Amino acid sequence: MMQRKSSYRSKLAVLALLFLLIGMFLAGMGLQKYIVNQEIRNSYKNSSLIWKQEMAEGMDAEEARDLRNRQLVNSMNYVSMEQIYFDSADSFGEARISNGGESAFGCTVTLIRDATGEEIYQSDIIEPGHYIESILLAGSLKRGYYPCTAIFSFYTANDEYVGETARKTVVVIKH
Amino acid sequence: MNRKKRLLTGILCMALCLTAGTAWAAQGQGTVSENNGQTDIMAGVVVDYMGKLRFEVYKEGTTTPIEEASVELYIPSRDRYILLGLTNSNGALELDVSYNPSADLAAQFLNADGTLAFQGTLLYLNSNEIQYQVYKSGWLPYPYQGTEVLIINQDTQVITVYLYKKSTGGGGGSTSSGGSSSGNSGGSSRDDLFDPNDGEVPLPDLNEGEKTGGIPKTGVEGAVPYWFASAVFFLVAGGIFGFLWKKEQDIKKRERRYWGEKNT
Secondary structure, three states: OHHHHHHHHHHHHHHHHHHHHHHHHHHHHHHHHHHHHHHHHHHHHOOOOHHHHHHHOOOOHHHHHHHHHHHHHHHHOOEEOOOEEEOOOOOOEEEEEEEOOOOOOEEEEEEEEOOOOOEEEEOOOEOOOEEEEEEOOOOOEOOEEEEEEEEEEEEOOOOOEEEEEEEEEEEEEOO | OHHHHHHHHHHHHHHHHHHHHHHHHHOOOOOOOOHHHOOOOOOOOEEOEEEEEEEEEEEOOOOOEOOOOEEEEEEOOOOEEEEEEEOOOOOEEEEEEEEOOOOOHHHHEEOOOOOEOOOOOOOOOOOOEEEEEEEOOOEEOOOEEEEEEOOOOOOEEEEEEEEEEHHHOOOOOEEEEEOOOOOOOOOOOHHHOOOOOOOOOOOOOOOOOOOOOOOOOOOOOOHHHHHHHHHHHHHHHHHHHHHHHHHHHHHHHHHHHHHHHHHO
């Protein structure tokens, strides 16, 4: 009888230990989530972007989005991009994509052909005050006139992503 | 003689200008016309069409323009809306757009061996329909989302969007479109207009490109459910340990009593 009671108590003790372990695991998960949250909040506080700092101070997300969009459109004013001409699809074309020295952000440019949605060019980051003179397209377009969407992704000096905007451009393959 | 020379010089100058102009254009330094939603089609040359699209954003039921409203177009290959610009003080934003030339588009992008290089989604839909969204903080719907069929050979296609102030309540904004620059800028009753935006669709996170998620307002979002669950498990474990401890104490008490009785 005593032995049976002792076995019963041992089982209960194991169950309690199991519950304790599960509780500790869940508490750890919560703690990890909390730490990640704090890291994100700190990244917003320490960001060089005004809208992120304002969000850390409690600014509404809608207002922050307006602020960010104004910043992006302002940055687009410094970006220059004309029609891009290629002698043939597999030769370098004169692009003249520049990011003005007054711009606060570096940017990458991705060209997407409107008719098919294919990505025909992706640049590295163009720092403020720099430009790309000539580019080489991916794939092999035939001779023609191709309206494209140029997507500009902006980054701060610390490689922090700011956002993206788009602009229409035209790629002309001459031969 | 002088007159003859002047005439000859003039003719030579004109010929030079024409030659230089042609050569300049052939070198790709000239611009390619993209006006009026159509382009010149040259024999054997692939041509996609471009035209002008103008967004006009007004306060609902009025012609009061809404400045700095964001206008975004859906880019299927990116599977998201991308900012094209903000409306000006007249509540307007003019964009270049492309049309489906209804040609064999797939055949235009081929590998050297003739195989198709890309099978992606179109920027626009086959029916020349684009998807757009317009929004500004403090205005509803947030965002206003709509679709528009692009019509080739229009001077400037106008999409008029009406938003209303948050505090005034109301339904869901409205839109109208016109085929010319005069457009359809106001005066239409919202009841008569097609409203594709019955419910608000939340905008993606501001940090979409980084995929980091939004800023946690309090810092404990997502952690509380875990802590609550862990507290339940701790309580149950504590209860069991307490029960066992009490049992242990009872046994010890009984043993002490047993040995005490035995000694006496």
